[in-house]
Amino acid sequence: MTNSSLTHRDLQVLWHPCTQMKDHETLPIIPIKKGQGVWLEDFDGKKYIDAISSWWVNLFGHCHPAINAALHQQLDQLEHVLLAGFSHQPVIELSEQLVAMTPAGLDKCFYADNGSSAIEIALKMSYHYWLNKGCKSKTKFISLTNSYHGETLAALAVGGVNLYRETYKPLLLETIQVESPDCYFRETGESWENYSLRQFKKMEIALEKHAHETCAVIIEPLVQCAGSMRMYHPIYLTKLREACDQYQVHLITDEIAVGFGRTGTLFACEQGNITPDFLCLSKGLTGGYLPLSVVMTSNNIYQAFYGDYAQQKAFLHSHSYTGNPLACTAALATLKLFQQSPVLENNKLLIAQMKKATAHFADHRHIGEVRQTGMILAIEMVKNKIDKTPFPWQERRGLKVYEYALSQGALLRPLGNVIYFMPPYVITPGEIDQLANIAWQGIHLATHSHP
Numbered sequence: 316m317t318n319s320s321l322t323h324r325d326l327q328v329l330w331h332p333c334t335q336m337k338d339h340e341t342l343p344i345i346p347i348k349k350g351q352g353v354w355l356e357d358f359d360g361k362k363y364i365d366a367i368s369s370w371w372v373n374l375f376g377h378c379h380p381a382i383n384a385a386l387h388q389q390l391d392q393l394e395h396v397l398l399a400g401f402s403h404q405p406v407i408e409l410s411e412q413l414v415a416m417t418p419a420g421l422d423k424c425f426y427a428d429n430g431s432s433a434i435e436i437a438l439k440m441s442y443h444y445w446l447n448k449g450c451k452s453k454t455k456f457i458s459l460t461n462s463y464h465g466e467t468l469a470a471l472a473v474g475g476v477n478l479y480r481e482t483y484k485p486l487l488l489e490t491i492q493v494e495s496p497d498c499y500f501r502e503t504g505e506s507w508e509n510y511s512l513r514q515f516k517k518m519e520i521a522l523e524k525h526a527h528e529t530c531a532v533i534i535e536p537l538v539q540c541a542g543s544m545r546m547y548h549p550i551y552l553t554k555l556r557e558a559c560d561q562y563q564v565h566l567i568t569d570e571i572a573v574g575f576g577r578t579g580t581l582f583a584c585e586q587g588n589i590t591p592d593f594l595c596l597s598k599g600l601t602g603g604y605l606p607l608s609v610v611m612t613s614n615n616i617y618q619a620f621y622g623d624y625a626q627q628k629a630f631l632h633s634h635s636y637t638g639n640p641l642a643c644t645a646a647l648a649t650l651k652l653f654q655q656s657p658v659l660e661n662n663k664l665l666i667a668q669m670k671k672a673t674a675h676f677a678d679h680r681h682i683g684e685v686r687q688t689g690m691i692l693a694i695e696m697v698k699n700k701i702d703k704t705p706f707p708w709q710e711r712r713g714l715k716v717y718e719y720a721l722s723q724g725a726l727l728r729p730l731g732n733v734i735y736f737m738p739p740y741v742i743t744p745g746e747i748d749q750l751a752n753i754a755w756q757g758i759h760l761a762t763h764s765h766p
């Protein structure tokens with residue numbers, strides 16, 4: 316089997332996610348034969364550094380021996396059982412560990428099998444909590460511009476990236492959108508902290524006006540990943556937690572992308588010293604092995620659903636593969652890797668290396684900003700550096716970097732004009748340098764060529 320024979324068969328029968336399929340008349344699909352650590356290998360024997368952790372899911376590299384071994388063992392024991400009326404060891408152990416390791420006050424775990432479903436659950440639970448408490452007026456959600464919470468309709472409704480949202484607008488819940496604290500547009504010389512604080516005023520105004528009809532505020536703490544890896548200061552989290560308490564509105568934090576060490580701390584919420592009312596986790600939860608997500612919440616919220624059956628307070632929501640034992644086993648093996656070595660401490664070296672390897676990027680004529688939060692580093696290409704005028708999206712400059720990087724053995728799938736690194740934690744400093752060189756050359760090619 317070769318790349319081209321498989322690609323031919325692929326295009327006969329597949330419709331790929333988030334893709335204009337016509338692009339593949341010229342841009343080849345890459346069938347991957349195997350993975351090892353940060354490396355992916357295709358059917359022609361070409362290797363690529365997985366610089367984006369296969370869409371932010373992979374934490375410790377592909378085909379990790381310890382996760383593989385745990386899965387082999389679980390496979391011979393129990394592959395799946397329903398989670399209503401039944402339970403199993405992996406899901407119980409995982410829940411115990413998640414309750415112990417997340418910020419204090421998150422006491423209960425409700426599972427699903429993907430991030431968008433976790434968001435739907437958090438939104439429904441928040442609304443239902445207020446209803447069970449006798450408050451019928453709370454039916455809306457406050458979300459941020461440029462946010463991303465998934466593709467199902469309610470998740471899309473609380474999202475703010477127009478590229479994904481605009482087409483489906485007539486189908487979406489009405490939401491209250493507040494301007495993001497993302498620091499890209501701060502004044503020259505202004506600190507992240509100051510800008511995020513200034514932007515918080517807009518949230519305060521919205522809460523004051525809409526608290527009576529609002530169930531919850533939903534945010535991605537510190538990094539709006541799908542929204543071009545835009546970043547903001549943790550002070551916003553602290554302020555938002557205070558305001559949500561003051562105005563009696565829930566806080567939902569979506570750590571689906573940023574959880575499990577991506578921002579430098581195990582959870583991004585820790586940097587603002589907060590506990591949300593609902594914490595959504597997925598992606599890295601299973602180390603990038605299997606689909607699983609969880610919504611964690613407090614005993615207080617759980618109690619509002621607890622009562623005699625006839626009171627009709629229960630949360631009657633389910634997914635067929637909720638809490639799948641294999642997925643929970645992959646998650647437990649992943650958490651064990653965090654316990655066995657000082658991962659976050661070791662990552663500090665990689666964080667510094669990413670910064671160092673891209674230090675000269677900021678001087679490039681067509682780079683508007685290089686920004687970093689922990690293990691996420693983003694490079695924003697612009698047409699005009701002075702006023703940050705973007706390249707027209709039609710020119711698809713990011714795609715040019717992507718194609719160049721593939722030719723050089725790196726998977727650097729961009730977000731529009733933004734190139735970013737969000738690698739598995741097993742990447743080496745040398746491989747980071749390699750990535751930086753490839754990105755630099757690719758950006759040079761993409762910005763000096765005419766469309």
Ligand SMILES: *Cc1c(COP(=O)(O)O)cnc(C)c1O
Nearest residue numbers: 429430431463464465569571572
């Ligand atoms: C990926 C993502 C989601 C959606 O998760 P899926 O598993 O793709 O449905 C939600 N929120 C954030 C912040 C994400 O990055």
